[in-house]
Amino acid sequence: xxxxxxxxxxxxxxxxxxxxxxxxxxxxxxxxxxxxxxxxxxxxxxxxxxxxxxxxxxxxxxxxxxxxxxxxxxxxxxxxxxxxxxxxxxxxxxxxxxxxxxxxxxxxxxxxxxxxxxxxxxxxxxxxxxxxxxxxxxxxxxxxxxxxxxxxxx
Amino acid sequence: xxxxxxxxxxxxxxxxxxxxxxxxxxxxxxxxxxxxxxxxxxxxxxxxxxxxxxxxxxxxxxxxxxxxxxxxxxxxxxxxxxxxxxxxxxxxxxxxxxxxxxxxxxxxxxxxxxxxxxx
Numbered sequence: 497x498x499x500x501x502x503x504x505x506x507x508x509x510x511x512x513x514x515x516x517x518x519x520x521x522x523x524x525x526x527x528x529x530x531x532x533x534x535x536x537x538x539x540x541x542x543x544x545x546x547x548x549x550x551x552x553x554x555x556x557x558x559x560x561x562x563x564x565x566x567x568x569x570x571x572x573x574x575x576x577x578x579x580x581x582x583x584x585x586x587x588x589x590x591x592x593x594x595x596x597x598x599x600x601x602x603x604x605x606x607x608x609x610x611x612x613x614x615x616x617x618x619x620x621x622x623x624x625x626x627x628x629x630x631x632x633x634x635x636x637x638x639x640x641x642x643x644x645x646x647x648x649x650x
Numbered sequence: 651x652x653x654x655x656x657x658x659x660x661x662x663x664x665x666x667x668x669x670x671x672x673x674x675x676x677x678x679x680x681x682x683x684x685x686x687x688x689x690x691x692x693x694x695x696x697x698x699x700x701x702x703x704x705x706x707x708x709x710x711x712x713x714x715x716x717x718x719x720x721x722x723x724x725x726x727x728x729x730x731x732x733x734x735x736x737x738x739x740x741x742x743x744x745x746x747x748x749x750x751x752x753x754x755x756x757x758x759x760x761x762x763x764x765x766x767x768x769x
Binding site: 524526527530545548549551552555556559607608609610612613614619621622624625628629 | 673675705706707708709710712713716720735736737740741744745746747749750
């Protein structure tokens with residue numbers, strides 16, 4: 497299952513540069529991940545507002561996995577890539593991979609604030625926030641885990 | 651590494667201003683809720699949340715802000731936000747929070763908004 501659409505050109509062909517980071521499933525570890533995203537966004541001379549959008553989308557991807565994935569290795573595996581289209585825009589891409597139980601994003605109910613009022617369930621906004629803040633999002637999930645790939649153009 | 655959120659508040663008439671400093675996650679949200687409920691129980695009619703020293707509010711923190719909003723609405727009060735970064739502003743609008751709580755650029759405008767002068 498996947499959604500969103502990445503440009504057909506491969507990352508290798510685009511000359512992407514990659515940084516890997518593994519974080520434990522633990523409170524506030526998502527902030528460690530955002531520091532890496534911010535550093536790479538600054539390297540790309542991305543605007544502060546765009547970096548903030550990447551940071552929040554990354555926070556949401558991490559806390560979704562922390563709360564719901566039930567990761568077998570108690571870790572999240574992150575990859576940060578810098579790349580660009582030939583003679584085109586540069587981008588920062590973040591991949592969040594967990595080895596958890598997976599989920600069917602088609603069955604995730606779209607939240608609204610009205611449903612939240614006077615309901616015990618006020619959560620479930622993570623995917624909507626990620627899709628709204630990033631330029632491209634691809635979600636692949638199954639029994640072996642979930643991979644969220646998200647890209648922001650400079 | 652911790653960016654735990656600090657919350658301070660001050661009463662101006664029947665309006666309470668709450669200032670946050672740091673990451674609003676579940677703990678930060680609960681700090682805000684605790685301070686907000688204390689102010690409402692102490693007689694505040696309206697709350698102004700000044701987030702100018704906060705750069706990230708995650709969805710757990712926002713869900714707690716929705717609870718605060720609910721309580722304010724139940725009491726026929728008003729809730730306003732100010733000092734939001736463009737990303738937090740965008741997120742609040744995505745979630746529909748802006749339909750029920752006004753967002754102002756500055757604290758002064760927020761105070762005027764929740765406390766309009768009679769014509």
